[in-house]
Structures are given as C-alpha cells and as structure tokens.
Amino acid sequence: MATTSSTTSSTAVSATSSGSATAQLLSTLGAGSGINSASLAEQLSTAQFASRLDQLSAKNDKLTTRISAASTLKNMIGSLATSMGDRVRTGDLAVTPVIANSTVATVTKGSVTGSGTLSLEVTQLAKGQTLTTPTVSPATATVGSGTLTLRFGSIAAGAFTADASRSQIDVTVASGATLADVASAINAKGAGISAYVATSSSGAQLVLKGADGAANGFVLEANENAGDPGLASLAWNPATGSAARLKTSASDAAYTLDGVARTSTSNTIADAAPGVSLKLTGTNTGSPTTISFSDPASSITTAMNDLVSALNEIVSELNTDTNANTGTLTGDPGARAFRRTLTGLSSTVVMPNAATGAPKTLADIGLSTNRDGTFTLDTNKLSKVLASNPSEVSAMFTNGLYGVYATLDKVSRGATSATDPNSLGGSIATMTKQQTAISTLKSDLATKQETLRTQLVSRYAKLDTKLSDSKSTLSFLTAQITAWNSKGN
Known part of the structure; x- marks a missing residue:
C-alpha cells in the first residue's frame, strides 16, 4: 500500500507540474494572459520599417531646410532687383x-x-475737326436713307483740298435709321472719325470728331434715296455748308x-x-x-549706398549657408554659381555702348568687392565721376536694355531659373523632385508595413485558435488526472 501511495503521489505532482508548465506557456503566448496580439503585430511591423522610414524622414527634413535657404537667397536677389526697378521707374535717379x-x-x-x-x-x-448736323426732334425721328461719304483733307479759307492718298469712306444708312443708327454706322467703319448723338433743349444732333492735325479735316457728302429723303440735310462742306456747324477746325x-x-x-x-x-x-x-x-547726383549716391547694404545682406546670408562646417547649402551648385555671379558683379559691363571714357561698370562708379565677398562703395570715386560725367552716370540708372537695373534683373532671372541646374532655382527644382521621390518611397514602405501587420494579425489569430483548443484539451486532461488521484486516495 505504501508503494501504491507513493506512486500515486508522484503522479499527482507530475500532473500538477505539467499543468503549471502548460499554463505558463499559454500565458507567454497570449492565451488568457491579456496580451493584445493585434498590438504586438503593430509593434513588430512598425519595428521592421522604422529605421528606413526614419532615414527617409531625416533626408526629407534636410531637403526642406536646404530648399528654404535657397529660396531665401533667391527671394533676396529678386527683391533687390524689383526695388531698383521701382526706383528707376520713379525717375529720381535719372536726369529728367x-x-x-x-x-x-x-x-x-x-x-x-x-x-x-x-x-x-x-x-x-493740335486739334481735330468737330462737325455737327442740324438738330432733329425727337431724337428717335428717322433721317432718311442712302449713302453718306466722308472725304479727308485740309480746310483753309473756306475751301476743302482732298488728300489723294486717303480713300473716301462710304457709310450705308438703311431706311428707318435714326441719328443714333448713323453714329453707330460711322463708328463701325473705324475710319478715325468718332460720332455720337448730343441732345439739348432744341433737339438731337450728330457730333463728328476727327483726329488731331490740319491734314485730318473732312467733309460729309450725302446721296439720299429719292423715295426716302432727308439724308442730304446731314451733308456739309466749307464752301456751301453752314459755318456754324463747324465747331472746331482741324489744326496742327x-x-x-x-x-x-x-x-x-x-x-x-x-x-x-x-x-x-x-x-x-x-x-x-x-x-x-x-x-x-534735374540733378540726380544725391539720389544716385543714396541708391548706391542702399545697393551696397542690400548686397552685403545677401552675401552674409550666402556665407552662412555655404560655411564648410555648418552651411546648409555647402556644395550646392546653385549657391556656388550665385557666389561667382556676385563676385564678378562690380566688373560686369552694364553699359556696353558707353562712349570712350564714360563709366561702363559698377566699379567705374565706386563699387568694389572685398576678399570675403562683401561690397564696399568708394564715395569719393562716385562723387568725382558724377561731377565729370553726370549724364553718363545717370544713364546707368534708367529703365532699358542696359544699366544697373537691367544687370540686377538679369542676375535675378539667372538665379531663379528652374531649368538651369547651376542656379538657385535649379537647385530648388532638383531638391523638390528628391522630396517627391522620398514621399513615394515612404508611401511604398507604409504599404508594405501595413501588409506585414495584416499578415501578422492573421497568423496570431490562427495561433490563438490553436492555443485555445490546446487549453481546452489540457483542462480536460487535468480534470481526469485530478479525478484519478482522488480515487486513489
């Protein structure tokens, strides 16, 4: 009996130990442990792609910073060119x-x-001829039908001399036409005669106005329809017409x-x-x-001082952005090209057609470039050249193909060109494309991450089902063993 009792006791311990191990396994795998398998799948899928997504985000952030720096420089030179253009257009920098x-x-x-x-x-x-017609009342009354003819030339001493180089203008007037209809028909010809109806207390009358200049005088002839008379009353020439109808003579x-x-x-x-x-x-x-x-010397001096200050602000920003150790745009081709342009600005010929001895470059009127790329204005040199060549210096500050404004505008347009890879605009375009590519990669990785998460959720769901089945079986076996042990005792 002792042996049997010992054996039974050993079996019970074994079963208890076995049940404890199974429970521990189930707990570890999430069966009844409270572990969220969906959350676990989310964490695992996220961890799988986190490193690559972080790298892409870091690259995108760096590109954003670089684009911002390049855009700032581009906007600064654009604003400078626009400001100079505004000052030139006001006229205070030129001899006016x-x-x-x-x-x-x-x-x-x-x-x-x-x-x-x-x-x-x-x-x-200089004046244009102004001619009126007799008054008509009411204004809606018809004026007959037929053809009105305008002939151009000069009028002097009561006589009309036709200009053989100008063709006559024939205006068709339909039956039932009013003065307003006649005015519209004349205007539609576009012959340099404007017509409108003026209404006063005595009635309505047609007013015809010609272009300025003595050679733009005109006479008005009429060929009326016999069955619809009245149009002839509108005709006029200086020999037979009423002088009162000629309100203004054409003159030079x-x-x-x-x-x-x-x-x-x-x-x-x-x-x-x-x-x-x-x-x-x-x-x-x-x-x-x-x-x-006017003498623009003072305004030009002020403008040049302002130009130097603005250029130095741009250079300061550029120096910071291209610093070898901390610069945002270090090695950027657009920034390098922009620096070369600024470095050569003072020696750039802005007036290629200037006469011998006249200033052609900004250096000729006192602008110089320092070793660090900043600019300095030699005011004594500017004063001397303003005194010796006032008109020529003033001509540099006009709105045309050449001059200071045209040069700055060219620099601005070159820096902002999106099609030139060696420009700030080109750099911005390139970096923007890179950001687009990064965005596409991140989207692709996000899709793959979601696919992996879905797969893991599915796998864990199946595992949970199997563990649940195993737990049921284990519970049954545990109960049986417990029952057997109870009978043994």
Whole structure:
C-alpha cells in the first residue's frame, strides 16, 4: 500500500507540474494572459520599417531646410532687383526735364539724356475737326436713307483740298435709321472719325470728331434715296455748308523750341529735343517758359549706398549657408554659381555702348568687392565721376536694355531659373523632385508595413485558435488526472 501511495503521489505532482508548465506557456503566448496580439503585430511591423522610414524622414527634413535657404537667397536677389526697378521707374535717379510753367506742357525724359536749359513757347495746340448736323426732334425721328461719304483733307479759307492718298469712306444708312443708327454706322467703319448723338433743349444732333492735325479735316457728302429723303440735310462742306456747324477746325500744333518755330500734327511730340518729350496742354504766346534738367547726383549716391547694404545682406546670408562646417547649402551648385555671379558683379559691363571714357561698370562708379565677398562703395570715386560725367552716370540708372537695373534683373532671372541646374532655382527644382521621390518611397514602405501587420494579425489569430483548443484539451486532461488521484486516495 505504501508503494501504491507513493506512486500515486508522484503522479499527482507530475500532473500538477505539467499543468503549471502548460499554463505558463499559454500565458507567454497570449492565451488568457491579456496580451493584445493585434498590438504586438503593430509593434513588430512598425519595428521592421522604422529605421528606413526614419532615414527617409531625416533626408526629407534636410531637403526642406536646404530648399528654404535657397529660396531665401533667391527671394533676396529678386527683391533687390524689383526695388531698383521701382526706383528707376520713379525717375529720381535719372536726369529728367522739368518745366517752369506746367500748364503749357508735360515734359518727360526722351530716348537720350539732356542737359542745359530750353525755351518753349506754344502758340497753337493740335486739334481735330468737330462737325455737327442740324438738330432733329425727337431724337428717335428717322433721317432718311442712302449713302453718306466722308472725304479727308485740309480746310483753309473756306475751301476743302482732298488728300489723294486717303480713300473716301462710304457709310450705308438703311431706311428707318435714326441719328443714333448713323453714329453707330460711322463708328463701325473705324475710319478715325468718332460720332455720337448730343441732345439739348432744341433737339438731337450728330457730333463728328476727327483726329488731331490740319491734314485730318473732312467733309460729309450725302446721296439720299429719292423715295426716302432727308439724308442730304446731314451733308456739309466749307464752301456751301453752314459755318456754324463747324465747331472746331482741324489744326496742327505750333510752338517755338529754343528759338526754332515748329509744327506738329499731334500735341504729343517724342524727342522734341535731346532728353525731352513733350505733351502740349496749353498756349503761352509771348511768354516763353523754361525747361531745365534735374540733378540726380544725391539720389544716385543714396541708391548706391542702399545697393551696397542690400548686397552685403545677401552675401552674409550666402556665407552662412555655404560655411564648410555648418552651411546648409555647402556644395550646392546653385549657391556656388550665385557666389561667382556676385563676385564678378562690380566688373560686369552694364553699359556696353558707353562712349570712350564714360563709366561702363559698377566699379567705374565706386563699387568694389572685398576678399570675403562683401561690397564696399568708394564715395569719393562716385562723387568725382558724377561731377565729370553726370549724364553718363545717370544713364546707368534708367529703365532699358542696359544699366544697373537691367544687370540686377538679369542676375535675378539667372538665379531663379528652374531649368538651369547651376542656379538657385535649379537647385530648388532638383531638391523638390528628391522630396517627391522620398514621399513615394515612404508611401511604398507604409504599404508594405501595413501588409506585414495584416499578415501578422492573421497568423496570431490562427495561433490563438490553436492555443485555445490546446487549453481546452489540457483542462480536460487535468480534470481526469485530478479525478484519478482522488480515487486513489
């Protein structure tokens, strides 16, 4: 009996130990342990790709910083060029004409630079012919039908002299037409005659206006339909027509500039004298006015000082970005090319057509480049060249194909070009493409990570099912062993 008892006791211990080991295994694998297999799958799949995703994120962040630095430089040179352009367009950096009597004319800078003083006397403004028709009441009354003919030429001493080089204009007037219809038909021809209907207390009448200049006079002929008369009343010529209908005669402008009598078919006269374009606005017969030229020396000096300050801000930013140890854009081809451009800026020819001895480069008016790439302005040199070549220096600060603004604008456009790989714009374009590629890679890795997570969840679900089945079997066997032990006792 003792032996049997000992054997039974040993078996019970073995079964208990076996049950404890199984429970431990199940607990470890998550069967009833509270471990979330879905979370475990998430963690494992994340760990699988974390390193590669972190590397891509770090590269993307670095590219973002580089793009920001390159964009800052690009915007700085763009802002400088725009600012210089604005100053040039205001005209305070150029020699500009100034008229003493502004009621006589408006003066603007011509195609060249002027100097000295000019005398201007305006005795007559250029005008266009203004002709009216007899009044019609009411305004909606019909005026007959047929054809109106406009002939162009000059009118003098009550006679019309036709201009053989200009064709007549025939205007068809349909039956039932009103003055408004006639005006529309004339305007539709685009012959240089504008027409409209003016209404007063006495009725409506057609007003016809021609272009400025004595050669732009005109007569109006009518060929009316016999069965629909009335159109002939609109016709006019200086020999037989009412003088009261000619409100303004066509005339040329007449003026005397620097003692020379001149005429113009228009009140706007481009390059009337070196450095001066005119827009005549009034007369001053017997009281000539003076046109002089401004001295932009002070404004140019200020502009050059401002230019040096702005360039040095750009160079400071560039030096920081390209520092060999800490620079964001170290080794960037766009930044290197931009530095080369700035280094050569003072020696760049900005006025290729300048006369011998006249300033051609920014260095000629005092700009120099230091060893560290910064700029300095020699104000004494600038003052001397302004004194010896005022017009030539001023010409460097005009809005045209050449000059300081054109040069800065060229530098800006070169730096911002997205198609040139050796420009800031090209570098930005390249880095942006790299960011796009990184974004695609990250998206691909995220897809793979999700696929792995799904696979792991599926596998763990199957394992949980098997462990659950095993646990049920183990519970049954444990119960049987317990029952057997109880009978043995």
